[in-house]
Amino acid sequence: MATNSLFQAGNLMFRTRFAPSPTGYMHIGNLRTALYAYLLAKKHQGVFILRIEDTDQSRNVPAALAAIYNGLALAGISYDEGPDKDGGKGPYVQSQRLPIYKKHAEELIAKGSAYYCFCQKDDKPDTEDQPAHPDLTRDPCRLLTEAEVQARFAQGLTPVVRQRIPESGSTSFVDHVYGKITIDNAQLDDQVLLKSDGFPTYNFANVVDDHLMEITHVIRGQEYLSSTPKYNLLYQAFGWQIPEYIHLPLILREDGAKLSKRAGDPSFEDLVKLGYLPEAIVNYVALLGWSPGNDREFFTMQDLIAAFDMDRIGKSSAAFSIDKLTWLNGEHIRAMDPAAFHRAASPFYPPEVQALDAEKISRLIQIRVEKLTDIPNMVRFLSALPDYSAELFENQKSKATLASSAEVLKRVIPLLGALENWDNESLFAALKEFASAQGYKTGTLMWPIRTALSGLPASPGGATELADLLGKQETLRRLRIGLAKLEN
């Protein structure tokens, strides 16, 4: 790779990565991280890499790898290098890189930047659930002599490898979104690099892999902001070039709580099942923490690649609003070409409705659908007339009363029964003409027809559109039912 010459030319070859751990689903925060990493790479004609961080054996969910592939594919995010797409920097699965981490850990020990620690897990209090954390103290093993280390090995103890953090001083770095961050080394703990099972921790593997895979821009959540100095100390110990950092603000719930699957917040896949279009979710998520700098909100993936700019990522956390997603989803649905919408909508039509002209139905409902899952309820009345009460025929806005409705239905049934051309235009023309000839307001005439045909206070289409859809016979049947209700 001519990476170095590109660096010299000031024409950085961007290489970004998405490094999920296989948990079984993609949550919204992960989706955004993947998206931004992808956008940044593509924006600069760079390379986007997928790396699997499966270093926690206890958490590894076997089928979860498929979930990652599916999630990315669904989102329209394709990677240039990954487990099943070799780019010469693999393997791209951390559990297959164990010898690499071991070798690098040993190099650090030799350099004095890491040490073996023989403390057993229960030598230290379990601090995981404790809200307050005591001041950290340096691990006693960091003072072990070579002879003491050998003695412990001889006893058969299996150590972990810890990073040796400098006693004093501070470490700074510049983050693309947060600016300059400085942390006192005294705040940094001698974190575990290699676990006793031989697996690396995230803290170690991410540094080694990002370097070896020549990642130029590290994009991750801001929860890593305060541990980044530890990583930089590692880069320095190895003598490696430190990558650019882009830490992303958190995504919260609207009530300010953290977004979590456990609390019932939907994952990316869940949202798709709820009837949201992947492209709408991607569009929405892109806007959570990033703004194009103008009023534009509707973006396709291609639009996003063109518009994305890491310097326009915000610092404050954003709340996930399902309402706004729903609106944006509607925008995407309306923007689809009718054939594409019909394809997306078809699976949501009940079989009985499929018997009707489903394409025509799709044309009618496209503008009214916010989520694909709205469809079944929206079209159910077409196959089965709901039981409704005669009061539905009363509508102030249309100036329709029970009496006017009964009169209209009585007169319109023979009129329509005699109509030859049964399509929306003919129906509308005939009814409109009848209305003006007989002195009815259009609404007064149409309301009872629409109501009788749908049995609903609102329907995805007006009187003649529904009549067209239902066909002459069913239309007349429903009109007679309506009239019967009114005459009782």
Added chain:
RNA sequence: GCCCCCAUGGUCUAGAGGUUAGGACACAGCCCUUUCAAGGCUAUAACUCGGGUUCGAGUCCCGAUGGGGGCACCA
């Protein structure tokens, strides 16, 4: 407890010293209309607080408050 980060309407945000503080979602009303949507228009609604700096501060500095994150052989 220690450290780090953040702060514009209910929500997402624009704003890089001088603006009637702009847009979007949601909400309400009106128009359009073959019901509902969609679309158009209108309304309500924000710079957390306190000190500075400056002729002038949402914008810069300090402090407070509030919120979030980190301090695992998790990532």
